[in-house]
Amino acid sequence: MSARIVICGAQVPFVRGGAETLYESLRDELRRRGHDVEIVTLPFNWRTRTTTLKSAFAWRLVDLDEVAGTPVDLVIATRFPTYLVRHPNKVVWLIHQYRQAYDLLGTPYSDFSDSPDDLRMLEMIRAMDRRALGEAQGLFSISANTAERLERHNGLVATPLHPPLKLGDRYRCGSAGDYVFAVGRLDPMKRFDLLVRALACTDTPVRAVVAGEGPELETLRALAAELGVADRFELPGRIDDEELLDRYAGALAVFYAPFDEDYGYVTVEAFRSGRPMLTTADAGGILEFVVDGENGYVTSSADPSALGERIDRLFRDRALARRLGESGRRRVADVTWDRVVEQLTATL
Numbered sequence: 129m130s131a132r133i134v135i136c137g138a139q140v141p142f143v144r145g146g147a148e149t150l151y152e153s154l155r156d157e158l159r160r161r162g163h164d165v166e167i168v169t170l171p172f173n174w175r176t177r178t179t180t181l182k183s184a185f186a187w188r189l190v191d192l193d194e195v196a197g198t199p200v201d202l203v204i205a206t207r208f209p210t211y212l213v214r215h216p217n218k219v220v221w222l223i224h225q226y227r228q229a230y231d232l233l234g235t236p237y238s239d240f241s242d243s244p245d246d247l248r249m250l251e252m253i254r255a256m257d258r259r260a261l262g263e264a265q266g267l268f269s270i271s272a273n274t275a276e277r278l279e280r281h282n283g284l285v286a287t288p289l290h291p292p293l294k295l296g297d298r299y300r301c302g303s304a305g306d307y308v309f310a311v312g313r314l315d316p317m318k319r320f321d322l323l324v325r326a327l328a329c330t331d332t333p334v335r336a337v338v339a340g341e342g343p344e345l346e347t348l349r350a351l352a353a354e355l356g357v358a359d360r361f362e363l364p365g366r367i368d369d370e371e372l373l374d375r376y377a378g379a380l381a382v383f384y385a386p387f388d389e390d391y392g393y394v395t396v397e398a399f400r401s402g403r404p405m406l407t408t409a410d411a412g413g414i415l416e417f418v419v420d421g422e423n424g425y426v427t428s429s430a431d432p433s434a435l436g437e438r439i440d441r442l443f444r445d446r447a448l449a450r451r452l453g454e455s456g457r458r459r460v461a462d463v464t465w466d467r468v469v470e471q472l473t474a475t476l
Contacts, residue, residue: 130162131201131476134192136210138183139169145313146393147207147223150270153294154204154221157465158473168192172209177249180226184209184256202476205264212260217475219266222274222286224390229253230281231388237317258282265475271391271413289472290416292465293396295369301402301453302377304446307335307362308406308439309379311372311394314342318386321351322408322432328355329436332443335360336383337375339367376401380449381442385429388412396463399423399456404442404449406435423456 137151151167158165170186173179187209192200193216205211207223228238229250240246261267261284269275269286278284293299308327312318320338327336338348338361345363352361367375376382382398385408392414398405399417405424407414420426425438442449 129476130164131473132195132198133158133163133165133202133204133473134200135165135167136187136203136205136213137167137169138172138207138210141171143313146391149294149393150223150291151206153291154468154472157469161469163473170210174226174228177245181249181252184212184253187212188214190214202473204472208257211264212256214263218264219472219475220261220264220268220286221289221472222261222267222269222278224274225257225278225281226253231277235387237387254282258284266472268471272416273388273413274390287471289468290396290463291391291393292463292468293393293400295373295397298369298373299397299400300373300377301457304380304403304449305378306333306443307337307379308381308383309337309339309375309403310383311339311367311375312384312386314338314340314344314348316344318342318344319408319429320344320348320383322385322429322435323383324348324351324355324357324361325432326435326439327352327357327360329433330440330443332440333360334380334439334443335362337362337364337379339364339372339375341366372397373401376403379403380446381406381424381439381453383407383435384414385411386414387429389414396460399453399460402450402453402457404452404456406438408435417456417459419459423452423459 135151155165155167172183190213192203203215203218205220208226211220232238267286268289270291272288275286275288278286323336352358381404383406384394389412395414395417405418407418408429409426410429418424427434
């Protein structure tokens with residue numbers, strides 16, 4: 129049965145990441161199955177407490193029950209604050225809540241204090257979340273990690289549905305090269321500096337390539353120079369899909385170790401390309417796929433030398449790198465769109 133479906137996305141102007149990829153991939157897959165689908169976005173601004181609340185209330189005021197006299201059959205909300213939207217058939221596929229008010233509270237990644245104003249704001253956000261998420265006819269999350277946070281902080285149970293990849297079956301495995309590949313937004317939470325520090329601990333001529341844009345670009349470049357590895361460290365900036373596939377295909381291994389990531393497309397992309405993963409014990413959703421010594425390595429984020437030693441090990445033993453990568457490929461074989469679409473549209 130064909131249905132009219134709206135996907136709700138929070139937009140941060142001039143920034144693209146995994147969330148935008150998820151909206152667009154889901155839209156394309158639903159259209160491929162005959163549905164009439166649109167993505168509706170509103171800008172999200174967290175500059176002040178007031179702008180954060182305004183962004184949230186704006187979603188509460190959006191009317192998606194019908195458009196031009198024709199009912200909307202299903203609304204799929206994704207991340208804070210889109211799930212505040214009202215609709216009789218609202219399903220949530222939760223990317224994440226406003227993490228500064230939850231799991232990041234008390235870390236360097238949250239600016240909430242214990243002031244009375246901040247405590248009131250925290251309670252407002254949590255009350256909004258409990259009500260809006262509790263209204264959903266179906267509650268799903270993009271990972272077990274996100275589901276666990278939701279149950280721990282809000283007492284709500286979500287079913288994990290891992291997002292499949294935008295480029296589908298186009299990932300391929302080539303000959304293992306001499307570089308560790310990493311990709312993502314260059315900001316502190318992604319911790320690409322750990323790869324630079326690990327590179328400085330290696331005793332092989334291995335290189336590192338970090339693709340992406342962001343505020344940490346010059347910081348990473350300066351760190352590589354300071355540690356004497358600038359000649360083995362490449363920052364190519366944003367790359368297109370074809371180069372992304374090539375970089376994965378020719379890598380020795382893939383590094384991705386953000387702090388408590390929600391999910392991490394990079395892991396699935398690396399495994400689909402037959403590459404072993406390098407990550408850390410506090411990387412969050414990535415650990416739903418990576419098993420130390422089986423399809424990659426998991427080290428401490430506080431010990432770059434341990435990561436450097438694993439990189440050297442793979443550089444010297446390409447057969448080992450190939451075995452780990454092949455194990456990873458088998459691990460993500462069941463991450464497909466059919467299951468995701470079936471679950472998200474079950475209320476139609």
